[in-house]
Amino acid sequence: MRPPLGAAFAPLILSSLPALAADTPPVYESRRETADRLIDAAMSSDEAWRKIAYLGDHIGHRLSGSSQLSRAVDWAAEQMALDGLENVRRQRVMVPKWVRGAERAEMISPRRAELAMLGLGRSIGTPPGGITAPLVVVDSFDALHAIRDSDVHGRIVLWNVPFTTYSETVKYRWSGAKEAALKGAVASLVRTVGRGTLRNPHTGAMAPYEEGIPRIPAAAVSIEDAMMLARISERGEEVTVHLEMNARTEPDAESHNVIGEIVGRERPDEVVVIGGHLDSWDVGQGAQDDGGGCVVSMEAVRLLIDLGLRPRRTIRVVLWTNEENGTAGAEAYRESLGDDVHKHVAAIESDGGVENPWGFGLTVWANEDQDVDEARQERVLEALREIAPLLAKVGADSIAPGGGGADISPLMENLVPGLALRTPMDLYWDIHHSEADTVDKIDPIALNRNVAAMAVMAWALAESTVPLD
């Protein structure tokens, strides 16, 4: 007989939280045994691969408001029910509906050459017939600000910023159109925010247009094309570009978060929420971003159910809608909780691809302003470090500060500790938001390791006898 699983973590967590009672005997091996069962089950299954391959191949990409996203919602709810998840439900959410429409860009002079491009989410279209204008190439906001307005007016700005980190370079995708418009530009092109130079443009969201600032269309061009346009400009030649976009924003559309759970045996109202986002950009298959995260979360709970491991607290899977261009799903989920948000003991998002996981990142906020609660974060990190060795077998035993995710941010603002399932993201930045984000990029073994990591971490947190505070 093993002691009740629920007691397994108490001594280790308590060792870092000395204010709490330490009256439970060491049960390390018992905890290990259950974790190993979850890991073995995850690693010997092809169900995660089957799910992601179906989602990618038979449904495909799924932008908010698209029929594919509706199909994905139906499919996910059906799968959860088939897998025996409890309280399977759809949570209605109205989401923005941005439609790309036909689009193209061409260098007109000094020679004609088609450019590989993708309009940015939220962008308006061009006037009928498109925009043809000379280019001004810059590599930073400062560089644009240093140019006289009259030398930007009527031109198209190209933000030719080499990718360093996502956070450093995504700001040009996000704010480039606004900054360009403020200088009188007629359109904004951003060098693809990503790596992977096989002439593969990456789309993504731009900031909502602001009152009082001219609305200009914005698109991403491939790294190759950005470099070419910049080289030609640097040689002192005037580059003229033609941009034609039929992008438009239609009225909000109905969508749904998909929710299923395994109800806790002792504290069913306390919840560990895990998930990813079911929507994607309208290119590729949304495989690494973020079909993989959805499947990992669905599978983690399926394994618990299959193994008869009902945890102390409820583990809830939420597949959020509209992460890519609005996070309406995340907001709706938070709203639906009311004060029960405080009964969420932890939230884990998998939205960094499903490469071989190395562990979990954690952030604990102190308020809605997203200031970090350093002391509490350190305590929770210590608690996670007691769990992590269970994941050494799949290489996911590192714990680091810096976690969360767009979909769990509203929970974190309500002081819920936010974890991110972490991967090296080696390939991720080559493919995300592009036609190349397809299921062939997913290694089934790495996918299973993510399932194992999510299952063990969620289970351990749901079993914990102490609060993470």
Added chain:
Amino acid sequence: MRPPLGAAFAPLILSSLPALAADTPPVYESRRETADRLIDAAMSSDEAWRKIAYLGDHIGHRLSGSSQLSRAVDWAAEQMALDGLENVRRQRVMVPKWVRGAERAEMISPRRAELAMLGLGRSIGTPPGGITAPLVVVDSFDALHAIRDSDVHGRIVLWNVPFTTYSETVKYRWSGAKEAALKGAVASLVRTVGRGTLRNPHTGAMAPYEEGIPRIPAAAVSIEDAMMLARISERGEEVTVHLEMNARTEPDAESHNVIGEIVGRERPDEVVVIGGHLDSWDVGQGAQDDGGGCVVSMEAVRLLIDLGLRPRRTIRVVLWTNEENGTAGAEAYRESLGDDVHKHVAAIESDGGVENPWGFGLTVWANEDQDVDEARQERVLEALREIAPLLAKVGADSIAPGGGGADISPLMENLVPGLALRTPMDLYWDIHHSEADTVDKIDPIALNRNVAAMAVMAWALAESTVPLD
């Protein structure tokens, strides 16, 4: 005073050719000094980069019969003249003119999804409105042959053959349409013959259609799309594809080989010919395939001229036209020589990209049937191994059997030793024949190393006092 440069190689070459007289003193250091001057000049110049960047950015891709190829011919001849090459001339060649036209492919069922595709060179178009047919997926010729004709008839064949080596997989691009047509298929799709999975299809030539075999259109699809179509088929679902191609072959067009040289000081009628092909496919910039090889050859001779190093024999640069879909340029050059082909002492082609070179491959044929003359090849290999150490500084000091190139094959059939400037081709198979073959893929330092290797090898062979036989 150094001894005359021309004597420099005699002792070393003779050491491997004992039948010839060995009456020249060792002059190794003198040979080294000149080689170092060439290497230093190559490595300190940005002229090779300037040339390839201009060719790629300002002229772009250049398929046989295109206006861009004509522009490239003009540009190359002009550059050679400006650089002081002698006897700069254009050699008129009539070349095939294949025109891609608008094209697309779409999976129609079990769901609709646009496929990333490129029609194959020489393919006919589809009938107006395109072809819509169910798919049959195979991974080898044998696999297709094993299927009953009635199960292929009226279908589109997808050759889903993973890339191993080029020679092993290119045969499906080359012969796939013929083999499919013989089984009654209505079109042939080939998985991209290459690596680099960012949904980047690679085009290339298919075999000319044969009398008596139905002509069906043929295209390449991206690796991702081939894998997806195969996965869906493997799940037992019927996949239907719509293919629409406006490809056509127009009457032959005028083109030119571009030729320039440095005339030999002692044996001007004996020639070491070096070069690459100026044409490319109609996508990307034809940078690694084979703008780089052209620039390397032009620059090698420019350096000799700039350094005042007139070799014993003539070194001739030939930028061949129409390598990609016909080799009419190579044939025309051979024809123009008549019996003088036997005065070509060696031919060197650079058509393996301009990554960091590791040395040279060599093939010596015994006849027009391309049987290898093993004994002579071994002797010439030994001679090359005496030269190679001069290239250690740029890492290009390896000599291996297996050389040649499509453009120098007609010379090699006339017993001219054929060398290939060799690189690891690490990136080459990711990009060749695709939109991603752009000049940003070229490392200027690696490019200069190729110039150095070509210059030293061509100079050493042109200086040699002994024939390579």
